[in-house]
Amino acid sequence: MGDYMEGRHAPKGSPAHRLYLWIECLYEIMTRFYDQFNDEVWIHEYSARSLPELEESMLDFCSYDDGSDMSAMYLESAAAYLGETLIEEAGGRWDWDENAGTDGLPVVCPDPVLGLEPVVPLLVVGQALNEKTGKVFATVARLLRKAVRDRQRQHPEWWPKRVPTPWVGYGTILTACNTAREWRNDRMIDFLHWWAAEAGGRRRWKYTPASLDAMQALLRENFRTVEDYDQVAHEPFWTMAAWYVGQYVVEIKDALWQYREINPDAPPGTWHAEDCYWTGSVFVNQRLRYDGHAEHPWKMLRDVIAGESLREVVDRFPDPVLPGRRTDGTTWPEALWVLARPEHLETPSLPPLAEEELKKLEEADDLEGPDWADNHRLNTWLAERREAFPAWAEEAGGGTAAWDFSPESLDRLEGLVRGRFSTYEEMVAAEDDPFLAGAAWYFGEVQVRQCGAAWKCRPEPSDDTDVPDDPLVTAPEPDPEDDDGDDDPGWDDDDYVHLCVPASELRALLLRGPDERLRNALEAYAR
Structure with missing residues (x-):
């Protein structure tokens, strides 16, 4: 939290202190947004793909003014959510621009490596409210994501770095x-x-x-x-x-x-x-x-x-405010004028894009997250393992002829693992051992070749040591044409798909009884 706590003791009214107050307020803003302004199906994930839905909901919610503070609070919440999402996509951090809006506003500064100008989320919200196209949030996200992709073409291993925002997960x-x-x-x-x-x-x-x-x-x-x-x-x-x-x-x-x-x-x-x-x-x-x-x-x-x-x-609590006359039409709430007045919204926050430019930007980016099945990290790991396989097979005994990716070969693999390690802790300590890396790849590759599984891996290494970060294999996605119409009506579209983390399963061998076999993993694909 130290990155944002520096302004705690700064002079009141200074940019550093106002940034500190904004960061402290985000928890209140986000919990209110989730609890009061969204339905049960909303997924609070700070993802680019959620932005079109957010903008559509915002335009609908703010399509009339009843005199309450709720429209202003919704817009403030949307700006906070948008800002967190942009940081999630392009790295960087929150900062404070004392020249933005009426008297200074929080801004998002993408990872400095990208060389991008700060984004003022509240002014982007104002632009979306004025234009009513439903595309403004997605466009600002796509522009930042394009900058990330452009750099990754030159530096495939690079990912934007961000300063974590405390207590908004x-x-x-x-x-x-x-x-x-x-x-x-x-x-x-x-x-x-x-x-x-x-x-x-x-x-x-x-x-x-x-x-x-x-x-x-x-x-x-x-x-x-x-x-x-x-x-x-x-x-x-x-x-x-x-x-x-x-x-x-x-x-x-x-x-x-x-x-x-x-x-x-x-x-x-x-x-x-x-x-x-x-x-x-x-x-x-x-x-x-x-x-x-x-x-x-x-x-x-x-x-x-x-x-x-x-x-x-x-009676310390003020009496409810009676709803005023309902005014149709999306307008900038007067309650937000202390932050940004209507004249601050006259100049669009986003650079103007020609229709052809916008179309090209949209076609190049579906706003989905990085592909777990096709990314630099996974492809590099798979290439290294395939190249090292002949030497690994020789060390394991029998060469590539013996290690033929058959179900029976998993019994030999299991015997090798149990023979080399006696405890789970010993295997964890040796997680970078070339033999274990090759064994994990072989175990997963048997599932790929025998069961049609697919390799996947988190595109970006996780900073959380508690989050599994090894490559995994998953069962083939169900074919919608194979639907026999007898599905459980309580089963939603996110049908269960079997997955296996080979490295974790190898370590788990030493925690399970002798009746638990590696080849049992293949049976799970038939369920």
Whole structure:
């Protein structure tokens, strides 16, 4: 996180400090975007192929203005997602341009090796909103991807490098959204099953002002001091009491349940550190308005015991804004004028492209990710293994005549591996051993030749040591014409395709019993 934390102690208002604040805000922006502005089928993957869908959804969502802040928040979220996607595609990092927009804006600076100008995602969003072609996001991605491809033609082993953006990965976003949702649902079940009855009956708890008076009375009857409350605040009954007050704010004040996960790598005193007031527990927040209020429900109960009126505590949350007259037509929300005014959108952010240039750009790039079945890394590895095979076969015994890629030859391979290594840890330590590399290739190649499998490999080496990075083989893709119409209706298009990581399977031999054989891998292709 250090690359972006440098601005934490910079002077307020400086580019470095504003960049730091933007990076800290991204988690909030992304979780709100995923939880409130997308449906269940949206895949939050920061991929170029997701950009046309994002732009189409944005144009639809912002096709009218009801006077709320939601259109502005959607556009801000789209800009953040677009920026992360461009960094994922072309490397680089976020930075701050104090001359962009009204008073400075976050920008994406691609990998410096590419020699590209920074991209201002919010202004690209504004251009997409003005042009309404549905092609702006994809075009900016294609231009950056073209620069990457052009360099890779000269340097096939090169990949753009990026500065990781902390705490915006899909898993982190999903966990935050699901935690709040599941906590809310579990408490609702508790409310219906037992709490309402124990607290005086459901008729007493119908999210009315009178129910706040009843809660206030209940609290003051049971606790003389906040210290008394603190001793039992986490007991189920009082957890539910806090939930009811929070849910009242949700129902009456248009708030939402929210959870901020703790980032173990965040420095103390930052927004997502363990010592932050908002991390690690569920709270309520009017997060769909810029002037919204947030509270921990247990703190609201505590304030009532300390002497405040619960009605007044609840009224810290502004009343819902009544929808204004619906105005059709996509316009730049006034709420974003503090960032970029309409005149800042008059000059397109992207270089103008002739129709023929745009067509050529689109034909050259389908926005899919790098090909796992045909890339420099895989092709180089396969060529090296094929070239080294005769020498490997001689060392293994019998030469190429004995190693004929038959199912029976896998029994000999298994015997060799078990004879050379006695423990799994020993094999892991020898993962770069030429014999193991040749054995893994041979095992995979038998599956290719006997079962029609195909070699695949991650095009770009992974920086995550926990992610398997060895070449693998996969079963042939199912032929749609072979569909007999008897598919399970619950089975989606992403049908299971068998895969095998030969190097991992060889290591696993020493963890499994003697009944587990290498040749069993071939049987999986017949399922």
